[in-house]
Amino acid sequence: MFTIFGIPGPLLFGQLLLGLINGAFYAMLSLGLAVIFGLLNIINFAHGALFMMGAFVAWMLLNYAGIGYWWALLLAPLIVGAFGLVLERTLISRLYKLDHLYGLLLTFGLALVIEGLFRNEYGSSGMPYQIPSALQGATNLGFMFLPNYRGWVVVAALVVCLATWLLIEKTKLGAMLRAATENAPLVQAFGVNVPRMVTLTYAGGVALAALAGVLAAPIYSVNPNMGSSFINTVFAVVVIGGMGSIIGSVLTGFGLGIIEGLTKVFYPEASATVVFVVMAIVLLTRPAGLFGKAA
Amino acid sequence: MTQPMPTRRATLLGAAALPLAAGLAAPRARAAGKPIRIGVLNDMSGPYRDTTGQLSVACTQLAVKEFAASKGLTVEVLSADHQNKPDVGAGIARQWFDRDDVDMIMDVPTSSVALAVNSVCREKNKVFINSGAATTGLTGKQCSPNTVHYTYDTWMLARSTGGNTVKSGGDTWYFVTADYVFGHELEEITARFVTEAKGKVLGHSVYPFPGTTDFSSFLLAAQAAGAKVLGLANAGTDTVNCVKQAHEFGLAPAMRVAALLMTIPDVHALGLATARGLLLTESFYWNLNDRTRAFTARAKPVLGGRMANMIQAGCYAGTLHYLKAVAEMGVDAAKADGAAVVARMKAMPTDDDVFGPGKIRADGQLLVPSYLFEVKTPEQSKGEWDYYNLLATTAPGEAWQPVDPGCPLVKA
Structure with a gap:
């Protein structure tokens, strides 16, 4: 067996693949954040709480309505997205003219309220959620034993990221969205309902978080704090990728997943810190992020 | 966070x-x-x-x-x-x-x-x-x-779960340990009981606490080490995540999972389909x-x-x-x-x-027995909260740490 820096090759490949899988979650979450920031200029601190809501709605659908995983993949983002729609209309839309900080404070407060309500109702230890039967089991790749579900997560995340990118960069709707962020009054003058478009964008970003939540439910503890353990890393991803850059957040998400995975092999104690070390280096050398445009 | x-x-x-x-x-x-x-x-x-x-x-x-x-x-x-x-x-x-x-x-x-x-x-x-x-x-x-x-306390958990598991054949261990005092203390004491009972510790992974949600890298390392028992020196959500992912990566039946600190609400949170076969210690169980x-x-x-x-x-x-x-x-x-x-x-x-x-x-230590439990499979469970099989009882005299000479109260 060959070794790389004293680590057996197969083990290293396994860890690289795991890093990619974790990166898939980072990519999906930071994608939603990037879309919301890019078009609304809101730093959505409630993203982690909405991710958690996605997982909880999947659990509720199963336990209160008998609706399984596959339908939850569709329904949970719709339900949580509708909740996001209400949030945007009633609260967030009032802040567009104010400083960024107000949006940050509001969404941070919302995250605390949402998490607190769930903790009050469902406790802190979490809810059981099983891997759907079609995706149970594992495949032997030779160098590692890959659970089928993890494979599915990577594929699903890649498809979602690609679809979102295509929607925003290659369709007429995406073109209008991008135009509205550049100059909203002008786009409105052409007869486009900009406020409605902004509302739907927020709902769409929220739905992405909820979808990631459903994907996470079978492998992570479904508990009210599950989002807050992810969100710090995800913000780092968005900052490294360049605030608002979609392609940047996706590539950075996967890339950081791999860096984190490698750190877990060579020096696991630093695996929670390495993301922020990278962030500091990037900010020192490229303040706008790897893919961001300098202001 | x-x-x-x-x-x-x-x-x-x-x-x-x-x-x-x-x-x-x-x-x-x-x-x-x-x-x-x-x-x-x-x-x-x-x-x-x-x-x-x-x-x-x-x-x-x-x-x-x-x-x-x-x-x-x-x-x-x-x-x-x-x-x-x-x-x-x-x-x-x-x-x-x-x-x-x-x-x-x-x-x-x-x-x-x-x-x-x-x-x-x-x-x-x-x-x-x-x-x-x-x-x-x-x-x-x-x-x-x-x-x-x-x-x-940590000593009682380690004595019951560590010592008794080795006796029942789980003689090679790999620890996944939270990087703070509690995790290190729990691992260290358990490892001592494992080696005293002629078992072997094959390795450990120490992970940052808090802030780790994915444990699959460590589970893979444990698998590669070929240990029979995975010792989880952590608590709360971390333990739940470890058990969930160990189940996903198919560690059982080659490897048993010993949760060094886990109680019945955590088992309830996991569900029996995932928690089945877990080893854990409590000094009370409602159906004992x-x-x-x-x-x-x-x-x-x-x-x-x-x-x-x-x-x-x-x-x-x-x-x-x-x-x-x-x-x-x-x-x-x-x-x-x-x-x-x-x-x-x-x-x-x-x-x-x-x-x-x-x-x-x-x-100041209360001396009562401690119990090593195995979590039932969904088929074995006869109803809600029917979760444990009793595997071993440790008598009050052996369940607790011998009097610490460092305690000023016992010198007199």
């Missing part, structure tokens, strides 16, 4: 309507004078909310309800959220003693908070009955004439014997559809024994001198439906 909500609920809860009503009406002769006040201090909003929290308060109140009225004692129960912060916990303890006339503090999960409260109780000469914290420090160097340690079943039947109306774990049930046992000592001494003497109450508690044998008969050692 988002902190738990900065709420501070120092809710005054009338401990069962009865004593309160007695206090309002013309008091009977023996109930005259000041009431005994018990403060349950634990995590009401964070990670240990389900393993301590409101159910600890409910169990404390149950003991008050069952015992106080029959002896004509007036007892009030307060509760507060220490948010797992030592400064917050010590602050509440001081306020309770200085302003609210509290006589005894109960529960206190999170070792750092328990050690802080331990010092405050000693300084103010009050009583501290610990059920929630795992540190052996409370009966070691920091042992206090005002403190009794109920229910469990006739007495524990009797306790559970009485507690049922206040548990809100859940089951008490050893920590919460321990709050009942500790409160009951405390009140017995108070009843013997008289309320005025008990309120005046906390150390005297603890001395009286040590002099009397304990006996309750939670732990059965036992006694409190000079260093």
